[in-house]
Amino acid sequence: MKIVKTPKSRLHETDFDNLGFGDVFSDHMFSMVYDNGAWLPPEIIPFDNLSISPALSSLHYGQIIFEGLKAFRAHDGSINIFRPEKHHERLNKSCRRLCIPEVDGETFLNGIKELITLDKDWVPRKRGYSLYIRPFIYGADVYLGVKVSDTYRFLIITSPVGAYYKEGLNPVRLITSGEYVRAVKGGVGTAKTPGNYAASLLPAYEANKKGFTQVLWLDALERKYIEEVGTMNIFFLIDDELITPPLEGTILAGVTRDTVIHLARDWGMKVNERRLTIDEVLSAARGNRLKEVFGTGTAAVISPVGEIQHEQTLITINDGRIGSVSQKLYDEITGIQYGEKEDRFGWCYTI
Ligand SMILES: *Cc1c(COP(=O)(O)O)cnc(C)c1O
Numbered sequence: 001m002k003i004v005k006t007p008k009s010r011l012h013e014t015d016f017d018n019l020g021f022g023d024v025f026s027d028h029m030f031s032m033v034y035d036n037g038a039w040l041p042p043e044i045i046p047f048d049n050l051s052i053s054p055a056l057s058s059l060h061y062g063q064i065i066f067e068g069l070k071a072f073r074a075h076d077g078s079i080n081i082f083r084p085e086k087h088h089e090r091l092n093k094s095c096r097r098l099c100i101p102e103v104d105g106e107t108f109l110n111g112i113k114e115l116i117t118l119d120k121d122w123v124p125r126k127r128g129y130s131l132y133i134r135p136f137i138y139g140a141d142v143y144l145g146v147k148v149s150d151t152y153r154f155l156i157i158t159s160p161v162g163a164y165y166k167e168g169l170n171p172v173r174l175i176t177s178g179e180y181v182r183a184v185k186g187g188v189g190t191a192k193t194p195g196n197y198a199a200s201l202l203p204a205y206e207a208n209k210k211g212f213t214q215v216l217w218l219d220a221l222e223r224k225y226i227e228e229v230g231t232m233n234i235f236f237l238i239d240d241e242l243i244t245p246p247l248e249g250t251i252l253a254g255v256t257r258d259t260v261i262h263l264a265r266d267w268g269m270k271v272n273e274r275r276l277t278i279d280e281v282l283s284a285a286r287g288n289r290l291k292e293v294f295g296t297g298t299a300a301v302i303s304p305v306g307e308i309q310h311e312q313t314l315i316t317i318n319d320g321r322i323g324s325v326s327q328k329l330y331d332e333i334t335g336i337q338y339g340e341k342e343d344r345f346g347w348c349y350t351i
Contacts, residue, residue, distance in 0.1 A: 001114050003028075006046035016124050019162035021299070022132065026122035030111040030156035033140070034101050039154070042111055044118060047157060053142040057149050062195045063139035065094035068298050069255070071116055071131040071158075073123045074339030079116060080348035081133070082298075082337050084109055086255045091135060093253075094191040099148040100137050108135070111156055113351055119158060120351075127338065128163035132299075164300040169322045169330060171306025172213035172295070174229055176278060177203050178311070181220035182227065183250040190249060197231070204230065214295075216278075216308060219250065224277045232295030232303060233257035236276060237325055238284045239291070246273040256296040260329055262345060269325075278310050285315040292323030302330040 006027045014024055025047050032042035058064050069087045072080045085105065092102040112133060116123065123131040135156040139149030180203040183189020188196060203215045214230035227245055228234055233254040235244045242264050247253050264271045284290040293305035306320035317323075335341030336348065 001110070002041065002043040003114070003118065004043065004045045005118075011121055014122075014160065016129070016160065017126065019124065019129055019160050021161045021164065022159050024160055026119040026131070026158045026160065028115060028119050029158075030115045030135075030154075032103075032107070032111070032154040034152035034154070035150075039101065039103065039107070042107060042154075044111075044115055052140075055142045055144055056138075057141040057143050057147075058139035060144065061139075061146055062193065062198075063098055063100065063149055064136065065091065065098050065100055065191060065193050066134060066136035067091045067094075067192060069133045069135075070161075070298055070337070071123050071133060072337040072339070073125050073130075074350075076339070078339065079120060079123050079131075079351050080337055080339055081112060081116070081351070082349075083255050083259070083347050084112060084349050086258065087135075090192065090253060090255070091137075094193060095137065097188060097191040098193055100139070100152060103137070103154060109349070113349075115156055115158065117351060122158065122160050124160050124162075128334075130161055130337075132159045132161045134159065165303075169302065169304055169327070171304040171317070171320050171322060173211065173307040173309070174214050174216040174305055175207050175210060175212040175309040176216045176218055176311070177207070178223070179203075180215070181223075182215075182217040184220040185249040187250070190247070190252060192252060196252075200230070212309065216310075218278060224279065225275050226278060226281065227251055229295045229305070232297035232300070234293070234295050234305075235260060236281060236284075236290065237292040237323065238280075239289050240270055242269050242271045242325070243276050244271075244273055245276060254296055254298075256298055256301060256333070259333055259347070260296050260302075263329060263332055264325075266344075281308070282310060282313055282315060285317070290315070290317060292326050293317050294323075294326045294329075301333050302326050 029047045088108045137154045140151040141149040217227040219225040295303040304322040
């Protein structure tokens with residue numbers, strides 16, 4: 001792969017003991033252009049501003065998809081990328097929905113590998129910290145009509161990030177929305193595409209104003225089935241059954257969701273991907289059968305839920321503290337990611 005190195009590294013300007021999320025970027029980025037019906041040879045170039053036309057089609061109509069995954073520094077200095085094949089699979093699924101040409105697995109994996117090998121010193125050494133990897137593809141035609149772009153650019157940028165929750169796993173407060181929905185069957189809810197996030201900003205803003213962390217999304221048709229939370233998937237432990245909503249066309253198929261399902265089943269837990277109404281959750285809470293609720297996503301891994309507000313009802317889960325299953329899942333997944341626990345499912349791609 002062609003590599004153009006930066007003349008001046010920014011590594012020493014970065015405080016690796018105090019990292020936030022997504023505001024510092026490593027020295028290089030992966031870049032590949034699609035033109036004349038094919039992806040051209042990829043290259044790695046210095047991270048820099050893009051020069052784009054104000055008439056860039058995707059800037060107006062959002063023909064864009066993205067991914068989010070992480071690389072972790074193990075004690076022996078090696079670097080573990082967590083489940084890149086699964087993220088590649090989802091990238092292509094998003095591509096198909098947005099009429100974006102797919103990217104082959106070798107190009108994706110090799111691109112990440114070469115980029116991180118070059119920028120290996122950007123992978124933080126502090127436990128809890130990691131290198132966030134953001135692949136994305138945008139339509140690159142300069143044209144104001146609504147149509148499928150003929151040209152694209154695929155970029156991968158990386159960002160060293162701190163622990164998602166600085167004070168440990170603090171339970172979040174959720175509220176349902178009577179007004180807004182995230183996705184409808186047949187729409188783009190199953191794709192990682194910017195429009196979904198743009199649509200979620202106002203509901204999230206209003207939830208924040210009321211003192212809640214995130215919106216708990218209910219289905220768009222009947223407004224009773226639970227779907228997702230903010231930008232995470234969601235799990236409920238009712239009695240001894242671990243329940244998460246099924247992937248039926250409105251929910252983003254989270255890699256962390258899949259990881260949790262695998263681990264919990266492997267531990268012999270009863271895990272069901274099934275529909276679940278907000279009323280079932282409230283009634284389980286009333287009967288003291290709702291043990292734990294948590295969100296899952298690459299950024300936070302496991303995000304315990306302490307409270308849920310639905311219409312006039314507010315429930316508190318596990319006294320607003322993290323539950324033992326949530327904690328065990330968090331410890332197991334992060335243990336595998338940092339190379340401290342055996343990677344029995346072959347999830348880490350080590351470089
Ligand atoms: C990215 C994302 C998730 C979580 O997916 P992971 O692969 O676990 O990071 C869940 N819901 C939405 C809407 C997302 O964008």
